Amino acid sequence: xxxxxxxxxxxxxxxxxxxxxxxxxxxxxxxxxxxxxxxxxxxxxxxxxxxxxxxxxxxxxxxxxxxxxxxxxxxxxxxxxxxxxxxxxxxxxxxxxxxxxxxxxxxxxxxxxxxxxxxxxxxxxxxxxxxxxxxxxxxxxxxxxxxxxxxxxxxxxxxxxxxxxxxxxxxxxxxxxxxxxxxxxxxxxxxxxxxxxxxxxxxxxxxxxxxxxxxxxxxxxxxxxxxxxxxxxxxxxxxxxxxxxxxxxxxxxxxxxxxxxxxxxxxxxxxxxxxxxxxxxxxxxxxxxxxxxxxxxxxxxxxxxxxxxxxxxxxxxxxxxxxxxxxx
Amino acid sequence: xxxxxxxxxxxxxxxxxxxxxxxxxxxxxxxxxxxxxxxxxxxxxxxxxxxxxxxxxxxxxxxxxxxxxxxxxxxxxxxxxxxxxxxxxxxxxxxxxxxxxxxxxxxxxxxxxxxxxxxxxxxxxxxxxxxxxxxxxxxxxxxxxxxxxxxxxxxxxxxxxxxxxxxxxxxxxxxxxxxxxxxxxxxxxxxxxxxxxxxxxxxxxxxxxxxxxxxxxxxxxxxxxxxxxxxxxxxxxxxxxxxxxxxxxxxxxxxxxxxxxxxxxx
Numbered sequence: 003x004x005x006x007x008x009x010x011x012x013x014x015x016x017x018x019x020x021x022x023x024x025x026x027x028x029x030x031x032x033x034x035x036x037x038x039x040x041x042x043x044x045x046x047x048x049x050x051x052x053x054x055x056x057x058x059x060x061x062x063x064x065x066x067x068x069x070x071x072x073x074x075x076x077x078x079x080x081x082x083x084x085x086x087x088x089x090x091x092x093x094x095x096x097x098x099x100x101x102x103x104x105x106x107x108x109x110x111x112x113x114x115x116x117x118x119x120x121x122x123x124x125x126x127x128x129x130x131x132x133x134x135x136x137x138x139x140x141x142x143x144x145x146x147x148x149x150x151x152x153x154x155x156x157x158x159x160x161x162x163x164x165x166x167x168x169x170x171x172x173x174x175x176x177x178x179x180x181x182x183x184x185x186x187x188x189x190x191x192x193x194x195x196x197x198x199x200x201x202x203x204x205x206x207x208x209x210x211x212x213x214x215x216x217x218x219x220x221x222x223x224x225x226x227x228x229x230x231x232x233x234x235x236x237x238x239x240x241x242x243x244x245x246x247x248x249x250x251x252x253x254x255x256x257x258x259x260x261x262x263x264x265x266x267x268x269x270x271x272x273x274x275x276x277x278x279x280x281x282x283x284x285x286x287x288x289x290x291x292x293x294x295x296x297x298x299x300x301x302x303x304x305x306x307x308x309x310x311x312x313x314x315x316x317x318x319x320x321x322x323x324x325x326x327x328x329x330x
Numbered sequence: 331x332x333x334x335x336x337x338x339x340x341x342x343x344x345x346x347x348x349x350x351x352x353x354x355x356x357x358x359x360x361x362x363x364x365x366x367x368x369x370x371x372x373x374x375x376x377x378x379x380x381x382x383x384x385x386x387x388x389x390x391x392x393x394x395x396x397x398x399x400x401x402x403x404x405x406x407x408x409x410x411x412x413x414x415x416x417x418x419x420x421x422x423x424x425x426x427x428x429x430x431x432x433x434x435x436x437x438x439x440x441x442x443x444x445x446x447x448x449x450x451x452x453x454x455x456x457x458x459x460x461x462x463x464x465x466x467x468x469x470x471x472x473x474x475x476x477x478x479x480x481x482x483x484x485x486x487x488x489x490x491x492x493x494x495x496x497x498x499x500x501x502x503x504x505x506x507x508x509x510x511x512x513x514x515x516x517x518x519x520x521x522x523x524x525x526x527x528x529x530x531x532x533x534x535x536x537x538x539x540x541x542x543x544x545x546x547x548x549x550x551x552x553x554x555x556x557x558x559x560x561x562x563x564x565x566x567x568x569x570x571x572x573x574x575x576x577x578x579x580x581x582x583x584x585x586x587x588x589x590x591x592x593x594x595x596x
Contacts, residue, residue, distance in 0.1 A: 006447065008447075177445070180444075180445045180446075180447070181444055181445065183447045183448060183449070184443055184444050184445055184446055184447060184448055185435045185436070185438075185439045185442075185443045185446075185448040186442050186443060186444050187448070188431070188432050188435055188448050188449075189432070189435075189436065191421070191424070191432070192421055192432045192436075195420075195421035195422060195423055195424065196419050196420060196421055196422070198419050199419040199420065199421070199489070200436070201402070201403045201404050201407075202381070202403055202404075202407055202412070202413065202419070202490070203404075203407065203432070203433050203436040203437065203489070204404045204405075204407035204408045204436055204437060204493065205404055205436045205439065206402075206404055209442065210442075213442060213444070
């Protein structure tokens with residue numbers, strides 16, 4: 003076993019205490035946005051790792067919702083408010099459901115994968131919207147989180163939940179980065195490029211997609227639990243296609259170049275939205291749409307390519323000239 | 331010599347079309363063998379069946395005496411039967427080195443590995459050795475989509491041989507390689523493969539190359555085997571000359587050869 007850390011992993015390890023520290027320094031409204039975008043950022047991460055294999059999940063809200071509702075139901079009916087138990091339940095629910103659905107979804111690619119994932123998420127939306135015991139489309143509230151019997155109040159509770167959101171998020175990002183660097187992660191890239199070759203190299207593309215799907219569901223479930231606790235509320239909107247669409251939006255906006263890109267992307271989207279709503283309360287979607295359009299036209303590989311470009315520009319220029327000089 | 335692969339009465343139908351019928355082939359360990367035949371003669375269908383991409387309609391495929399008929403491609407690859415493609419099947423957006431690294435990673439991974447980094451300096455070195463075997467290591471850092479067809483062909487073959495297979499199928503390795511580079515291309519290829527114990531079956535339209543590199547030839551015609559034997563016998567066979575090579579083909583190197591070669595390729 004090698005334990006070598008790459009640059010992203012080191013940045014994540016350094017970033018964690020910085021992120022936690024910021025929670026105590028920055029004004030409360032920004033901290034709130036950071037906290038909420040860490041929750042949804044995890045779902046965007048789930049979308050992003052699937053995009054690495056060329057698969058666009060248009061229904062990732064499904065596991066976001068399953069995570070949130072798993073926590074919510076445990077709170078509502080079993081009176082559980084312990085964050086660790088809720089997280090475990092969220093992971094358990096999303097992993098077991100995705101494991102079963104994975105047998106179906108792993109057989110599909112491209113638009114069929116997108117549509118099928120969308121369809122499944124909308125089934126849950128329909129179900130939850132029609133169950134009156136769960137508040138139908140209004141959803142229901144969650145109790146405040148406790149931590150192994152410790153039940154902080156007011157300011158302390160806010161900080162505690164913020165810290166408890168940062169740690170699992172960074173941990174997930176760290177593990178997913180590991181995954182993308184692992185053989186299974188590379189097989190994902192290979193599936194995007196040429197599935198026939200993957201089979202001829204001696205491994206199952208279906209199994210690789212299945213594993214990816216379950217991993218994406220697990221992080222989305224965690225995101226759902228954390229997001230639900232941050233807001234203290236869940237509703238079926240979590241699995242509506244507009245929510246899922248936002249995750250895809252973020253993944254495209256930020257690009258699939260790096261695991262931290264979707265986390266930043268989600269935060270940027272939140273901030274853009276805040277200002278867009280402030281600027282033009284009735285047509286703020288137009289501003290978001292314009293941002294999306296400009297990103298696709300000028301940065302087809304997302305915002306992350308800005309960072310990557312400046313880093314590799316000098317290196318690549320050198321190589322190009324060598325090739326030209328050396329060729330023929 | 332030990333028999334590596336044996337097919338018994340292999341047959342494949344596509345609806346009413348018979349793509350292959352009564353295919354009985356034996357391949358010995360370590361031998362080099364050429365396959366000729368016009369387009370649609372069933373050469374690639376044969377390779378597709380043996381490598382598990384197509385399930386034969388009937389018949390048996392025995393590998394080292396064991397029945398492997400109908401097994402999925404990935405399992406057959408693990409058993410040591412690999413192939414390259416007429417149109418290279420590569421990861422186009424990635425560099426040549428990355429292509430090799432993925433091939434090596436998959437070959438070394440027996441169970442799914444999720445948390446251990448795939449790429450290490452030693453694996454990169456290994457990938458470079460494989461590229462160097464086919465003299466394409468200078469292209470390692472280039473994106474495959476930007477490379478010429480001949481180089482892609484070699485990358486395709488290099489990827490098929492990372493696991494050191496016992497049996498390798500090369501589906502038209504020289505197609506897409508310019509006529510004057512073909513001989514040199516095959517030399518690099520066969521020399522690299524001769525250094526291993528791999529048995530090689532290659533599909534080829536250029537009779538000169540078949541003569542130069544394979545001691546044994548199988549001629550396919552309309553889904554059946556027309557002739558199978560030592561190269562000069564098969565190429566002299568009247569039926570083969572009539573249906574596969576074209577009657578004007580002259581085996582002896584002389585001036586009349588040039589125009590007929592084009593015909594032989596078709």
